[in-house]
Amino acid sequence: MALSVNPEHASYLILAASQVFTINVLRADQQSLAGHFGTQSCRTVDKLASIPWREGGTGAPVLLDALAYFECEVIREVEAGDHRLVIGRVVDGAVLAPNAPPLLYAATGNLDGSAELYPKEFCEGQQET
Template sequence: MTGLDAFTDILDYPMYVVTAAVDGEQAGCLVGFASQCSIEPPRFMVWISTANRTYRVARRASHLAVHILRRDQGGMAELFGGRTGDDIDKFARVAWSPGQGGAPVLLDSCAWLVGRVERRAKGGDHVGFLLTPVAQSPHGPARPPLLRFSDVKGLSPGHPA
């Protein structure tokens, strides 16, 4: 255990799928490090592992799409977190449409936002992408149970974290 584990082990944060596209290449991965980070101007920060194929695409993309999953979407979490786009076409297995800047929007997600990448920040083995929201899904009628870290804790990652 690291010095941070005693603190983070009690957290059960939501999980997200981040997607990117550039030059005809698409990628997406499951992430747990993400948060709104400013009210005015509105900003959202998402962190992607530098070992991940999605990072290699996202670092060249102008926009990223961030998706919230429902607790019953473990299959989508497995696809984007337990498989690598180096081996399979994840987008052939889900319904999606191109969002602003070409970022793939997963149509079955609970909610999504597309953000313009304002800047990137190195944070060790992850890079943070500061996003300005430019599009988002409409509000749903209810707030369903969300997919959380405890729901995917046993997932074997497609790439090392």
């Protein structure tokens, strides 16, 4: 699995120090949870304090109420402009809600403030939540 992260984000420092991360796949009905994690920084709020989670085998947090998760160990990091590509080997994971549709990035609209980077058509045909 790969993720692209801004090294100025506080979570990047945690990732770089621990060399592990979890990709928690949200359900389509968890848009507000995407906002919870994606619009505030752990520099100012403990984002896990109000969310049910457990420590996975790698030590990285696994959300209890989500569609699925992938626990990963970092195997490579590549500079990519103002972000870093972090490549991880999946060492554990599970599907928690097999019948639930996933929350797609396109369905988050402009939640991350990046809409101007994409063609307008990107958000057409968004899934209903």
